[in-house]
Amino acid sequence: MVEQGNTTNGFKAEQSIETEVFPGHWFCAAILSSGGTYKKSAESPAEFKEVLSNSVIAWVDCWTEEFEKSASIAATQLGFSKELSVSLTTDPYIKYQDFETELGIKLASIQVRQFDVSIHPLLLFLSKNFVLTVHPQAIDRRFQRLRRYAEVFLKKIPTTSPPEDRLTMLLLRIIDESNERNFEHLRQIEEHGDELAKDMMDKDTPREDLGPKIYQMKHALITYLNALWHTVDVLHALRYGDAELLTNDVKLLYRLSLQTDDVNRQIALAEHLSEVLASGLEVLQTIYNNQLQTLNNRMARVIIYLTVAGTAVLVPNTLATIFGNSAFDMHPEDLWWYIILLVGSTLIATWFVWIWMRKLGWTTRLDSEVTGAKKAKSRRRK
Secondary structure (H helix, E strand, C coil): CEEEECCCCCCCHHHHHHHHHCCCEEEEEEEECCCCEEEEEECCHHHHHHHHHCEEEEEEEEEECCHHHHHHHHHHHCCCCHHHHHHHHHCCCCCEEECCCCEEEEEEEEEEECCEEEEEEEEEEECCCEEEEEEEHHHCHHHHHHHHCHHHHHHCCCCCCCHHHHHHHHHHHHHHHHHHHHHHHHHHHHHHHHHHHHHHHCCCCCHHHHHHHHHHHHHHHHHHHHHHHHHHHHHHHHHHCCCCCCCCCHHHHHHHHHHHHHHHHHHHHHHHHHHHHHHHHHHHHHHHHHHHHHHHHHHHHHHHHHHHHHHHHHHHHHHHHHHCCCCCCCCHHHHHHHHHHHHHHHHHHHHHHHHHHHHHCHHHHHHHHHHHHHHHHHHHHC
């Protein structure tokens, strides 16, 4: 028997009270004890309670705009203890709670918009025959396809298998769907990284814009890696936590280990991308250093020219001051040898200072550095 339903507006009195307490959106898919399937959406979980008590295996999904306030209430409405729900919603360091007859885990769901990577919690509560997922509206898109084909994957769970095996199969399917969505966001980060690399290759890109972009990219990767490490911790706890509600079947536990390996591979890819960005920062710093060194070389060359010019002018200026004294009886007919003296002293002083600087190696070093900078600039243009 297949029962289909949509969101309804006519509720009983007790259902209206519950929706006032928790205005959320609910979905339930189940395999009934009679062998039929059940799938329905509603604004209150009251409609699902009788179905859950008569189900072989079921999945209940709840999404809300007020996750912080409503997540704990949603779990208690379906019979989970307040201690379990509150511990997962209030303590950011608790990811796994096993109370023997009920189990709670908290996964990280990733959302990426440009360089803005945000992490949202995904809560999973396990009872003897159903799994409840509670998540914010922001990450509901990843469960839309799962809700659409809920009956299909629930039918693939053997009803003759032990309850622990059925619950573990459903849990693995939900975790795999969440991980796949998380993995897709790494591709988005890589695409933004490719655009950043293109900007770095463009010589007209303002260098002051590259530094913040590289930092935003690296910060996005760190946030992404934190979410993946969170997922690895949860999968490790599920694999080795010996929960009473989960299976001890070797094949199912191997599937759980495979999911851990998939997450570790994504971590390796993200860390490699982070290393590439670190090398980009080093290249950017090298560019800044080269530009600063080129500016220093130009300033040093200007100082040398000013030193030569100042010394060349100093000698004839001193001679002019001396011969301008009234003690020297200068007449117009002395003009010719006076001009020769000033010009000659200027040339001799300039030649002397230039030779002195060449012996010290100042001009040689500057010439080699300027030539090297010109060659490097020519190679970049090619």
